[in-house]
Every structure is written in structure tokens, then in C-alpha cells.
Amino acid sequence: MSEYFDDVKKYDGGADEAVVDRIVKHLGIALRNRDSANVAASDKTELDRVVANWCGKKLGVTGEAAESAVAAAAKTMAADRSKSRVTFYYLVAKELGKLETL
Template sequence: MADVIQVIEDVKKYDANVDEQLVTSIFRSLGPVVYNRDTRYVACSDPYELEMIRDGFLSRQLNIKLSKKELDDVLQETCQQMADSHMKLRVTFYYLLVTRFNKQSHF
């Protein structure tokens, strides 16, 4: 699934008023990640991956100033929010984080 239209449909499961421009911007910002089967999904069961999202995306890219514990809790809440989806699309996951922290201006 490497089509932004398909990702927008996925995001609609969690946000009925999806910001399609934001989804498109996140999709583009991830570059080749969205096309690679190993990287297009978030594995909530992989602590290393969640650490990379916490430190790289939330702390550095979005500049969220919370403790590691607080950020880990947010990641777990997002994993729970997407629990019905076995394959959690990275763009959808990031969209939920961006909107949660109101960081749309970063995209």
C-alpha cells in the first residue's frame, strides 16, 4: 500500500474529519519509507522501533518536550488506538501523533 489515497482512507478510521493535506505532507516527508514493506508499518511490539519514533520523530522532528516516560505512554496509547489494525500504517500512526500534539505546522 503505497498510495496516499489508500492512506487517507486508513486515517478516516480514526479521524472522520481527516486533513488530507496533512496526510499527503506526512506521506511525502517519509520518502521511500512508505514504499518499503518492512518500514511502511509500525510494529508496536518492537521496543526499539517505538524508541526510534519517540526520539527521532516526537522529540527531534516535532520538538515535543515531555519526559521519555510520558512519550512512551503516548506511543502506547496510539498503539491501543490502532489495536484493531494488525498492520499499523506508519503515515496513519504519525498523523495521529501530529494531530494529538497539534504540530500540523511542522508539515
């Protein structure tokens, strides 16, 4: 768990460990596989899935706001070759102002 929290703190020094823990629990088994534990930000299908499933179903945000938040997270993490799904989802939720709802 601390590895996820440490990665999130690279982008948000004031990150709440409880929020990161809830994201980890939400992702569950997906984090066991290296491929699914990361977000392929260069893959449009992958980003569309994040918009639909994370933004739409979990956070209740759709449309341009969701797409914009996903694009902002991808831009923020552009320097990371492997983009942790936990960190990516955290940044999307933060961009949408939804951290407190997790």
C-alpha cells in the same frame, strides 16, 4: 496517496488530506518497503525510534509526553495487525496537538 488518507480517516473522520500528504512526503522512500511502511507496535526499539525521530526531531516533543502519545496511538490502532506508519504518525501528531505544524 488516497490509500493513506483512507486509512487515517478510519481513525479521524475530519482528517486534513494536506496534513496526511505532508506526512507521506516526510516518510518518502520508507513507504516503498512493506516492512518500513508499518510500525511494529510490539517492538520497544521501534517505538523508541518513533519517540526519538518523529516526536523529538520532527515535532519537537520529548520525554513523557512523546512516549504517552506513541502509546496512545498504539492503543488506538491495536485492532490493526498492520499499523500504517502514516496513520500511526498522524495519530501521534494529533495526540500532541502538532498537526498544524506539519
